[in-house]
Amino acid sequence: MQRRTRIAAITCAAALLITAGTAGAAVASGAGMHHPQREAAALTGTARLYRSAGDDITFSFDAHLAAKDNGNPRKATGTFEFSHYLHGDGAWAKAKVDCLVTGGKVAVVSGVITASDLPGAKGRRVGVTVHDLGRHDRLGYSWAGVGSPTDTTDLPPCVSSAPFEKVKQGTGDFKVVPWNPAL
Numbered sequence: 605m606q607r608r609t610r611i612a613a614i615t616c617a618a619a620l621l622i623t624a625g626t627a628g629a630a631v632a633s634g635a636g637m638h639h640p641q642r643e644a645a646a647l648t649g650t651a652r653l654y655r656s657a658g659d660d661i662t663f664s665f666d667a668h669l670a671a672k673d674n675g676n677p678r679k680a681t682g683t684f685e686f687s688h689y690l691h692g693d694g695a696w697a698k699a700k701v702d703c704l705v706t707g708g709k710v711a712v713v714s715g716v717i718t719a720s721d722l723p724g725a726k727g728r729r730v731g732v733t734v735h736d737l738g739r740h741d742r743l744g745y746s747w748a749g750v751g752s753p754t755d756t757t758d759l760p761p762c763v764s765s766a767p768f769e770k771v772k773q774g775t776g777d778f779k780v781v782p783w784n785p786a787l
Contacts, residue, residue, distance in 0.1 A: 644674035645704050645783035647684075647711040647734055651741060651776030653769045660689045661769075663732065663743060665778065667701045667713045674785060678761060680704035684715060684732065686745075695722035697753060699730055703761035706783040709736040714746070714761045717753065724754040731764030736780040742767035743778075 650664040665684045673679035680701050687696035699715030706712075714731040730753045731746035744765035747753045771778070 641671040645669040646781035649778035651771040654772040733764040735767040741771040
């Protein structure tokens with residue numbers, strides 16, 4: 605009886621080793637593993653802008669275009685926020701993303717303001733451009749020529765200005781995932 609128990613134990617151990625070896629080989633080769641598809645485009649990160657007068661200006665992005673929506677940048681999702689304060693005065697706003705287009709390390713995102721303490725801003729579409737240059741990113745926004753997001757009227761999706769502002773050194777780093785549409 606002891607011999608049968610030993611044989612059964614050895615057989616069981618061998619089966620476990622074979623199973624583990626097969627599973628290990630599958631993992632090592634990537635067989636049977638699900639590799640998620642890269643999203644079509646993205647803009648993420650938070651940074652403060654540099655202003656010599658000491659303005660506290662912050663932009664944060666969490667904008668994504670799913671791989672399944674690669675052909676339509678208007679299907680982008682997410683939010684972005686911005687604030688501008690100087691000597692305690694200023695405002696903030698949060699927008700729901702309605703378009704995201706990226707090319708190389710440049711992204712243009714637009715959205716409609718859903719919350720803000722700036723009178724007249726809610727419901728306005730705004731656009732922001734980011735140039736991902738590592739630690740020296742740049743940024744521009746659709747209201748650059750008019751002075752305020754409330755003065756931007758009838759702005760179409762995915763429209764903004766050139767990225768003329770500099771990110772304050774050491775305050776963050778934007779990340780752009782380049783869009784590769786089938787053309």
